[in-house]
Amino acid sequence: MLKKFLTIVLPIALPFLVYWGYVLVARWRARRTGGAERDIPWPWAVLTLVGVVLMVSILVGYRILGEQANPDQQIIPERYIDGEVRDSEVVDDQGSSRGGTPAGE
Numbered sequence: 755m756l757k758k759f760l761t762i763v764l765p766i767a768l769p770f771l772v773y774w775g776y777v778l779v780a781r782w783r784a785r786r787t788g789g790a791e792r793d794i795p796w797p798w799a800v801l802t803l804v805g806v807v808l809m810v811s812i813l814v815g816y817r818i819l820g821e822q823a824n825p826d827q828q829i830i831p832e833r834y835i836d837g838e839v840r841d842s843e844v845v846d847d848q849g850s851s852r853g854g855t856p857a858g859e
Contacts, residue, residue, distance in 0.1 A: 761816070765808045769801045776800070 783789075828845045 761812055765805065765812060768808055769805045772804050773801050 826847055828847075830843050830845055832842050833840050
């Protein structure tokens with residue numbers, strides 16, 4: 755669940771949350787200084803930059819922290835067997851595996 759949140763929800767939602775926070779601060783400053791609220795600039799460049807930085811950081815993190823295999827090994831993804839979800843595992847050409855404990859153990 756945390757993996758889905760960090761890789762799907764956060765990269766999509768964080769730029770909008772940052773923008774929402776920026777608008778709140780800009781409105782507060784506009785009221786304090788007597789300026790008009792519609793004079794708040796649209797920071798599309800900042801939103802784009804935050805989205806790109808999040809995307810790159812997730813891709814780099816996945817590459818560094820993700821399960822990696824040698825060219826002579828095969829990665830078997832997560833799967834549903836006998837009513838339980840089995841983790842992914844790396845299988846050597848000889849058939850021996852490492853990893854792959856059932857979820858919840």
